[in-house]
Every structure is written in structure tokens, then in C-alpha cells.
Amino acid sequence: MSHSGKELLKIKGLVKKFGGFRALNGIGMDVGEGCIVGLAGPNGSGKTTLINVISGVYRPDGGSIEFCGRSVYKLPSHKIVRRGINRTFQVPRPLSSLTVRETVKLAAVYGTCEGNKEETIRQALEIVELEGVKDVVSAGLTFAQQKMLGLATALATKPKLLLIDEIAAGLSHQELFKISQMLLRIRNTGITMIVVEHHLGFIDALTSDVVVMNAGGNLFRGSIQEAAQNDEVVEVFLGR
Amino acid sequence: MRRRYLQALSVIILVAVVFLLLPRFYSNQSFLFNLMLYLGLAEGVNIIYGFTGYLPFGYVGFFGAGAYGSAIAITFWHISPFVCVILGGMAAVATGIVLIPLLRLSGAYFAIANLAASQALYLIVANPTMEKITQGPYGIDLSSVYNADAGYYTMLAVLVFAMVVVAYIRNSDFGLSLLAIKEDRVTASLAGVNVVRARSIAWMLSAFVAGLCGGAFGWFTAVFYPSTVFSLDVSVFTIVFALFGGVGTLAGPLLGALLLYSMYNFIGISTPQYFQLFYGFLIIGLVLFLPDGVASILQKGKVYVP
């Protein structure tokens, strides 16, 4: 797409097993610097698992993950974060007893050695519009605010690559539009993104580069319009 | 932030001055020593339980390791008992390092495994085949270096150290990272926190404090047995004191240990049966009505507890 030609992330033949079940079964993809790649697929196709493996939350069982030309395969999360990858959660995982500011501060202090900490915290809170509740404990936030806090925490670690897992799910139409604008603004600060989403409409607003996965493997890559005309894609989405 | 450090500092200075001056007005030095001991141990438990959520039912293992480590160093090396107390602290840290894999367990499994580990250490130390090193079941006799005053002020120094560690953790980014781990390990690591390292450091600091307490206790008491310094009562008392006051703060465990240990001394020793009953009710009441301790009453009223 709008590649500067340089690949930021290269994944090949990734495998993740749960017992005998392969949640990831050989998926591969390249992501160019500065791009937004949409990641779609039916329920249980392995999208969240892929994000968990890339971010070090799960240990992979095979394949390779290269980021900025270096392997991050099987590294622990905190090292992957410091290399410049971060993610959000489909279901927010707030640090309930910490305030919004404390949470973001933690990420700014431990997640990166770049930049002025106070400035990083301020910017992260500003982008997600949580300045007004910065002294509220996370347990007291709404679901939508907790999602935004997850995003702010990830941003405060100064990532080069951000993995967004169904940030739109459970949010209203109004909020949805606001968030797509927010993600575009974040991309414009130079952050590359993989955006997991069920609703192709939401992805369409962000990018024309979509990866569709099925059963832990690759099914399709191309624009949404092409995807809609692809028989295999239509089949897995309609479940025929 | 600076203000919070000053508040913590005032608490530390207050406690230190009280125990520095009290012996002039109150002659029961042994009571004052034991009170300091439990204040120190309660802060030690606070480090690991209050900030990381691991409940160390085998905490007494570190205390015993410190008492024995220090006593063995005094007996064999004839160096300054003060240095030996520090070596006792290090013996507890060594024990803690051996037990680091336990931190992979969670909840009750950790508590039980830790308890078992402390009793295993007890059995090793008390074993008659260890007589050449630990005197086995016959106990330790340090009467050649007995010096109650020196032991007393060493314990005071240990208490101050424990309070400083807790004040640091309570107010630093490191402490914030521990609280984050306690809340959600995965979220903490995605904030860039090295979870394994942070919780291991907290564990070893907590062990060090208990070991120093054990060393000071050995010096002050001069004669003790494995059953004294590995008694499960030490774990239980310490944990109840810390919880009663309120973990996660500097002042909470101090308050808990002060109130409950004094009470134990005034009712418990003369009429132990009433105390046991009272204690039982207290623990039930604590769990039911005040799970976050006395400090939480203030915190609910938006009062900052150092």
C-alpha cells in the first residue's frame, strides 16, 4: 500500500498449539512501516492468538517473527515492548487499584527509555482524551474508558508497531467514528498498526489493506472490495 | 511526591525516637524488643504481601534462617555480632533465592508450599545429625556475646531499615510496578515491567528483613531453640498484625503490630485462654468486616495513610 518499501514486521509459518489444537497453523504476513493492516476472520480463527503470540503473552510453538530486522520470537513481553511493539486487549485488563495517570506513568517509565516521561504521559492521555479522569482509579472507569486507557498505556511505551484487538466491539456508533479518527491520528504520528476487527466497515475507514485469516492460517490479502468478491472469504464469513 | 516521602519520614523518625527514648521510662526491655521485632516483621510481610499479593505463610523460615545464620557466624567466626546479624539477613536472602521458583505458584498453592518449605528448613536445622553446625535440637547458646542493649539497638536499626524499604516501595516507581503485577501480571509486563525480576527483588527484600530480625532476636535472647525461631506462631502473628493494620501502607502494619502485640502482652500472657478466644473472633471479624485493615477506614474517608 503506502509502503515506504521497508518491512517492519515479518511473520512466517507461525504455530501456536493449545494441547493438540493448532490455534495458529502456519500464518505469515509482512507489515510495511507506516501502514495500517486490517486483520479479519471469523470467530475463533486465531486473530487474538496471533496478537498474543507477537506481543509475547503466549509462547509460540514454531515459525518466526522478525521486527526491525531482528527476531522477537519467544522473547518475554517486557522485552518485546521495549523493542517497540505493543497491543491493546479485546477485553480491557486494567490495573484496577491504580489511577489512570499511574498506569500510564508505569508504561512511560518501564516501557521505553525514549523521551521526557512527563511529556509522554501528557501526550498519551491527550490522544485518548482521558486527561479529565487522570486521577480516577481504573476500576472506576467505564468500559469504553478502560479501552482508551489500554490504548494510552500502549502509546506511552512509544511503540513503532501497535496491535489493536477489536477496539470497536461493544462501543456505540458515535464512539466508533471517534475511534477510527483517533487511530488515523496515531498512524500519522508514524506508528504502524495491525487492526483486528469483525466489522469490515470499521476496517474500511482505516485501510484498504486487509488480511483475512481462517483456522490459524492465511486465507486472503488485498482490499476489502476484492475480499467481498472472493468466494473463499465470503464462504468463511457466511459459514457455508 | 516529595510531600509523601516527608510524611513517611516523619513516621519513621517518630517510631525511632519512641524506641530510642522509651527504655528510659519503661523498664521492660524484653517487651519493647519483641514489639520492635513484630513491627519489623510486619513490615517485612508487608513488602511481599502488601505489594505483590503473595501470602507468605512460611515467613518464619526466613526469621529462623536469620537467627541460625547469625548465630552460626558468631559461634564459628568470632566476628562482631552486629556483622553476624547482617550475615543472618543474607542467609535468609539465600533461602529466599532457593524458594524463588515458588513465586510461580499462585494463591493458596504458594502459601502452602511456602509453609512446607519453612517446616522443611526447621527439620533440617533441628536434625540431630546437624549437631556440629546447628546444635540440632539442643539449641543455640550465645551467652558469651550476650549484650541486651546492643541487641536492642540493633533491632531498632533493623526496624528503621525495614520502614525505609517500605517507604521507598510505597512511593517509588518500583512499588508502582509491584502493585501493577499484583493487579495483572500480563498488563504489567506489557507496560514494560520485568515481572519475574521485580517480584523476586520484593521477595528477597522481604526475606532480608526477616533474616535481620532473626539475627537481632538471636543476639538479644542469647539462648534459643529451633522450635522458638521456626514456630509457626511467628508467621501467623506477623501476618495477622500486618493485615489488621492494613498492608500496602507504611503506617498500617506498624499500627496493627503495636495494637495487637500490646494487647497480646497484657491479656495474652496472664490469661492465654481468653486471648485465644478474643484472637479468634478478631480474625473472623477482620476477614468479614475489615479485609483491608484499620488503615482502610481512614483511606475510605479520603485520608492519605503514609
Ligand SMILES: Nc1ncnc2c1ncn2[C@@H]1O[C@H](COP(=O)(O)OP(=O)(O)OP(=O)(O)O)[C@@H](O)[C@H]1O
Ligand atoms: N488460552 C487458550 N487455551 C485454549 N484454547 C485457546 C486459548 N486461546 C484461544 N484458544 C482457542 O484458539 C482459537 C482461536 O482463538 P482466538 O481467540 O485467537 O480467536 P479470534 O480470531 O480472536 O476470535 P474472536 O473473533 O472471537 O475474538 C479458538 O478456538 C480458541 O478457543
Ligand SMILES: [Mg+2]
Ligand atoms: Mg479475538
